[in-house]
Amino acid sequence: MSNFVRVRFAPSPTGYLHIGGLRTALYNYLYAKKQGGVFILRIEDTDRNRYVASAEQYITDSLKWAGIEPDEGVGYGGDYGPYRQSERKELYQQYVQQLLDEDKAYYAFDTPVELDAMRERLKAEGNSNQQYDAHSRNSMKNSLTLTEEESKNWIESGNPYVVRFKMPKNEEVSFQDVVRGTVTFNTNQLDDKILLKADSMPTYHMANIVDDHLMKISHVIRGEEWLSSTPLHVMLYRAFAWQPPVFVHLPLILKPNGKGKLSKRDGEQHGFPVFPLKWFNEDAQVEQPGFKEIGFLPEAFNNMLAFLGWNPGTEQEVFSKGDLTEQFSLERIQKAGARFDWDKAKWYNQQYLHQMNARELLSEIKDQFPTLVKEASDESIMSAIDLVKERMTFSTDFAQQATYLFKKPEQYDEKNVRKRYKAQNVEHFTQLIQQFEGLDDWQSPNIEQCLKAYLEANELGFGAVLPGFRLLLSGTMSGPSIFDIAAFIGKEATLERMKNGMEYFQTLIS
Numbered sequence: 001m002s003n004f005v006r007v008r009f010a011p012s013p014t015g016y017l018h019i020g021g022l023r024t025a026l027y028n029y030l031y032a033k034k035q036g037g038v039f040i041l042r043i044e045d046t047d048r049n050r051y052v053a054s055a056e057q058y059i060t061d062s063l064k065w066a067g068i069e070p071d072e073g074v075g076y077g078g079d080y081g082p083y084r085q086s087e088r089k090e091l092y093q094q095y096v097q098q099l100l101d102e103d104k105a106y107y108a109f110d111t112p113v114e115l116d117a118m119r120e121r122l123k124a125e126g127n128s129n130q131q132y133d134a135h136s137r138n139s140m141k142n143s144l145t146l147t148e149e150e151s152k153n154w155i156e157s158g159n160p161y162v163v164r165f166k167m168p169k170n171e172e173v174s175f176q177d178v179v180r181g182t183v184t185f186n187t188n189q190l191d192d193k194i195l196l197k198a199d200s201m202p203t204y205h206m207a208n209i210v211d212d213h214l215m216k217i218s219h220v221i222r223g224e225e226w227l228s229s230t231p232l233h234v235m236l237y238r239a240f241a242w243q244p245p246v247f248v249h250l251p252l253i254l255k256p257n258g259k260g261k262l263s264k265r266d267g268e269q270h271g272f273p274v275f276p277l278k279w280f281n282e283d284a285q286v287e288q289p290g291f292k293e294i295g296f297l298p299e300a301f302n303n304m305l306a307f308l309g310w311n312p313g314t315e316q317e318v319f320s321k322g323d324l325t326e327q328f329s330l331e332r333i334q335k336a337g338a339r340f341d342w343d344k345a346k347w348y349n350q351q352y353l354h355q356m357n358a359r360e361l362l363s364e365i366k367d368q369f370p371t372l373v374k375e376a377s378d379e380s381i382m383s384a385i386d387l388v389k390e391r392m393t394f395s396t397d398f399a400q401q402a403t404y405l406f407k408k409p410e411q412y413d414e415k416n417v418r419k420r421y422k423a424q425n426v427e428h429f430t431q432l433i434q435q436f437e438g439l440d441d442w443q444s445p446n447i448e449q450c451l452k453a454y455l456e457a458n459e460l461g462f463g464a465v466l467p468g469f470r471l472l473l474s475g476t477m478s479g480p481s482i483f484d485i486a487a488f489i490g491k492e493a494t495l496e497r498m499k500n501g502m503e504y505f506q507t508l509i510s
């Protein structure tokens with residue numbers, strides 16, 4: 001095998017792609033980019049019972065959104081296609097035939113009832129494993145126990161059959177995994193796995209190793225759940241006398257409490273997404289948002305995902321895609337499961353959002369909130385972004401943080417109005433309106449100066465008017481500097497909001 005790095009992401013289109021799947025894609029992508037290699041997308045769709053037609057599109061859309069685009073594969077072309085396994089059916093049959101010819105595989109004709117009976121018998125005999133293997137295959141209905149003539153007749157008369165791998169008996173075999181070190185197994189633990197199914201489709205194992213070989217895959221980087229299949233894969237490589245790829249099994253992504261694998265249900269229960277893009281929840285019959293729709297920036301999403309199972313060994317946490325590509329190494333992938341932390345995920349997005357300037361966010365905000373900003377100029381939208389950006393975790397938070405900058409409050413935090421807008425201070429607001437009317441240069445520092453001068457002259461503390469002023473202008477107690485808000489909405493709107501608000505507040509406090 002050459003040293004050239006060729007890696008693949010090989011999802012099965014059986015449903016929505018979980019973020020664990022996307023992390024596998026990301027690690028493959030990063031490794032390929034770092035090594036100047038090739039990242040391939042192969043669709044493993046040989047399990048026709050679990051096939052979901054829309055899943056392939058969901059996979060490619062997710063990769064596109066995250067910017068983890070393949071160099072080669074389904075939808076990208078390349079010299080090793082087709083990259084969709086259902087289009088490679090004949091090819092697998094040819095390799096299955098090779099194993100049959102070399103007596104490394106055999107036809108099996110057992111019915112489900114016969115297989116059940118075998119398990120029952122082995123159990124009754126006190127065997128610890130009740131599998132189809134070197135110890136049991138000779139008492140089953142297959143091309144090893146039937147004559148050649150009988151087997152031929154069975155097949156030719158259209159009866160269902162499968163092809164099984166003839167797993168060697170009692171051999172100690174080892175392979176290297178970059179994350180886990182040497183993994184050793186005894187072939188007695190393994191059964192005679194089916195390679196070709198009754199529908200003449202190969203099983204995952206067969207198709208997977210044939211394709212990895214033919215597509216010259218150098219490193220198999222995949223989830224931990226495939227570790228238990230690797231001994232069989234190693235035995236298949238051996239049967240073909242092919243050099244196996246380097247194996248890299250990634251740790252599981254765990255639930256926030258660290259107990260068990262992160263599942264779709266965790267997302268529903270805790271209210272965070274576990275899918276990159278929106279998806280249709282069959283159980284609840286509703287469409288649920290993914291990371292994209294929640295407002296994640298692809299770079300933040302990738303950064304968060306990269307850290308679920310890998311770290312650079314330094315304190316640095318914020319990594320652009322370029323930084324990740326430079327720093328990524330298989331050696332720093334951890335063995336222990338990585339706990340998903342929703343607060344941390346949001347923190348990543350915040351970091352990226354805060355680094356973006358208003359101009360970079362402008363078109364997204366305009367797209368998301370066309371009605372809100374319809375009458376505002378770009379300049380004014382950008383100033384609004386600058387005012388509230390620090391308080392946003394997602395670009396979708398803009399409306400919640402900035403609506404009062406574009407229109408007068410429709411609702412007020414009445415609890416706080418009652419608490420902070422005191423009857424004895426009402427007169428001060430009337431006075432302030434007069435002071436503001438006389439202020440010509442309506443800028444934030446001048447407004448602040450004007451208000452402070454009034455407070456000083458009347459020996460008042462900030463608490464007497466500031467909270468009330470904020471509530472009058474914005475309806476809420478939180479937000480950026482109230483003087484910046486007043487400057488943004490302008491003198492006329494400030495005075496109008498004060499007057500109208502005061503009338504309404506009176507009804508609340510009397």
Ligand code: GLU
Pocket residue numbers: 009010011012044204208221222223226
């Ligand atoms: N088709 C398998 C999956 O759905 C691929 C496993 C592998 O990468 O070998 O994850």
